[in-house]
Ligand SMILES: Nc1nc2c(ncn2[C@@H]2O[C@H](COP(=O)(O)OP(=O)(O)O)[C@@H](O)[C@H]2O)c(=O)[nH]1
């Protein structure tokens with residue numbers, strides 16, 4: 763088999779729409795998918811672990827990484843820095859794994875410029891009321907933080923049109939099936955198949 767490069771997916775949504783729940787369920791069901799672990803200067807939430815959800819990083823170290831050009835993309839979101847390191851994605855793509863970047867619309871724009879084949883998926887909540895209920899139900903943020911996230915939600919959602927696919931996460935299982943279908947379909951893209959089955963295609967065409 764020819765050398766195969768995996769697909770790079772961008773997953774964005776307002777806080778609380780369910781992107782972490784969806785990607786975690788997808789990772790469980792599909793061993794060809796990996797999540798890129800971002801660096802962030804925000805404090806860990808209860809239950810979060812350094813190196814699992816994020817690399818929790820001091821401001822000073824984050825700024826050093828920017829200066830060293832270690833980031834593929836980075837952005838300021840909710841008064842904190844967030845970024846995807848180059849090291850965290852290219853290795854996995856080269857192994858033929860699909861990689862998910864769970865990033866905001868600003869990061870998504872940077873990634874599209876650097877990597878035009880990246881596939882964008884935007885998750886919408888079924889309503890603003892449901893979004894607020896989910897943020898409360900998650901039980902990880904104070905009322906003040908929830909209200910800040912709600913006030914940013916509309917701004918984040920206004921960028922949905924910059925993405926290739928949109929999923930409304932109303933019924934979780936339905937949304938998960940849609941995500942899985944997108945990942946499966948993208949593996950049959952012509953460009954991907956040419957890389958993966960180049961020798962076979964040449965044989966069939968007797969080139
Ligand atoms: N640009 C960029 N955004 C990120 C990155 N990691 C997380 N984000 C975004 O930062 C925002 C806040 O994430 P987080 O603090 O985990 O809160 P949550 O979305 O409520 O789980 C979300 O919009 C994420 O998509 C990253 O590496 N780069």
Ligand SMILES: Nc1ncnc2c1ncn2[C@@H]1O[C@H](COP(=O)(O)OP(=O)(O)O)[C@@H](O)[C@H]1O
Pocket residue numbers: 775776777778779780781782783784896897899900931932933934935937
């Ligand atoms: N389809 C859904 N229906 C009801 N609750 C959901 C659904 N999807 C996610 N949730 C819940 O909503 C909360 C926020 O989801 P989460 O995955 O943390 O969102 P995000 O990563 O986008 O901030 C969690 O408590 C999660 O269990």
